[in-house]
Amino acid sequence: MDFVNKLDTDTSLSILSCLDDPSDLVRASAVSRSWRYFVIKHSLSKNLCFKLFHQLTCVDRVIETSNEESSSGSSSISLIDDDTTLLEREHRAFALLAKGCTSSPIRSCVADAIIASSTDNFPAESILNTLDERDKIGATPSYWSSTGHHETSVPETLLYKLKGDICVVPEFSIHPFQAYFQSGTPIYSSHYVRFRLGHLDNNSQKKNNYVWTYTSQQFPMAQENRLQNFKLPEPVLCIGGYMLVEFIGRVQTQETDGLYYICVAHVRVMGRSLAKSFRLVDPDESGKFGLKVVSYCDPKEMGETEEEEVGQRSFRQMNNLDQLLNFLNRHPIDVEYVWPESDDDAESDGEV
Template sequence: MEGGIDFVTVFDVDITSSILELLSDPCDLLRASAVSRAWHHFLIANGLCKKLWLRKVPQVTYIAYSVKKIDGKNKLVNVASKNTVNWSSSLGKERKLVFTLYHPIPHNGINKLINVTSKNHNFNWGNLDMEHKLFSSLLHTLSKPITSPKFIMSFRVGASSTDQNPPVTIINTLTPELYSFWSSKGQNDPNAPEYLLYKLMTSVSIVTEVHIQPLEVFWETGKPVYSARSVRFRLGHSKLLSEADIDTFLINRPSLDKYVWTYASPWFPMRQESCLQTFKLPEPVVCVNGVFLIELLGRAQKDIDGLYYIRLGYAKIMGQTLDTAFHTDVHPSGEVQLDYYPHSAGSGLRSFSSKNKEDTVRENEELCMGMARGLLDFLDDEDEEEEEEEN
């Protein structure tokens, strides 16, 4: 910054951190990292990318990892048991999601447990740089416009009930067709609940909102809308470790006891209107090897047979998915392992859907991100050259 003053070298560290932590847009923070070498080093040394990601995704409140050489590869292992995320289920029980980061790194001889949310860490520069790149990649995902997954909910598990006259199953909610819908069985009780269960097709998803369209029966007098009174969403994963053990065919009233629920949203009111209604989650939610549950409470409409029904025409979730740089596994202990392979990130982090009208905006954003990454790589290369000269 010739002819000017670089404020990161002038102000106190706490003041500078407080200023930069005001940046809430991931793109702004990543651009800040490319301003100069001093800014780049400051963001790395103070873990600002990590802090922003944890603010954006408060579901993950503690992450710890260690680095160890296994089978000729450097991996992060031996995670502390307190590395958990708490949530309250609908039954009032406490559940925990253990979120572990594995990262192959080029440094040898490192075997150290790291609490990446601690303010009092004593990292060496290699660990700090590794952490910065990992969370920069995660922030890159959050910087993308939210889109609808083309195939994310294409795997349906089942519904709590299905009207069989004629059969109108959960499969019909996957496409927005005029005569395609799911219907519950009729009930005398207008407060009787229902649920729909889907298997997500991506390894790691970040869900931000859900869209649901209740059915308007336009062929009946008055065109009644068979909405629920309220809706809630749950995300989790199967207790079974093998994908082959998970239900792969449509079942009636699937057991929810087979799943560990890592997130439960608040209840949202549903309008008795036949339009695509948006339910925005309070914060982005990470779902690993996930299942997605729609819980429906209350019935707004009675049919001509005197029974209350809920009927939905279409449902979709909105958000982002992590691409080839990330892979997940669930261990018998319940620990969720997130593998990060930075050399696979060259293929980019993709949004859920295929090319659509938002592509121009997204491509421009990716161009900016790519330019920032190129400068960051250049700064990293210069740092490595300086270290070699010093040695």
């Protein structure tokens, strides 16, 4: 018996709403014309996205890159409703979004470091150093350092751009820096760390006005030289692609000046980036935004290859000439060149 045709609408909705796997909803919409009509008309893919991540309720419109994509995959059944095109577009987009948020590859999500609240010695102790997993590059230490303060309560922040406007983030990792070149090899961690996720409000009159749609709890940090993981109670959807790391409370003084510093060797965010599938359109302070579909390819097939990831880790600090020069200033490389002897030099020395 086809229960969708035999049962009342509320009962059929109760049954199909139990499907919590995006792939199952897509399969359900392919069973028959009547099932496809039911899934699309009642926005089951959209409702599943809202159930997975409440932040998606802020989507006020879905945009496709071309009319061809809008017409591709359209149902052969005829929906008399004027909202037919909108419902089908939302079904395709939210089905892809739900699948991407739950099954796309988990990879490093940090694309670039933007700015630190303070820097002690620039560019040697720049925030860009935190993108590299190493605490030393050659013989040069690689870390970010805040300026020093007498008060332990002065906070510090690091701002990053993630890979894509939409990322699912389950955890963050911070590696405090141990100053192995100082007496006692002190570790300059903070008492606590907190994370904010959000977007840049391009419509604001203020320059660089960030809207933080998620703020984590305060996590205690250990004064230990290791990568410390901070797992969120549940994965969070970052809408907008910006992350702010807040360091709260200073622990370690520097022997030479008696001031408190915070130093970080590496910041890492692992998650699911949907950069190759979606873009945000005109997010504002109210949180509303448009969702633009860039590609309908399977999110599992859209991840970076291992070679691409290695290349990005190696050269993400060198996107332009200024960054390359900063990198060389932070990590000077002493190279002794050995020039081959020319034929003229060989003849002058009596060699053949």
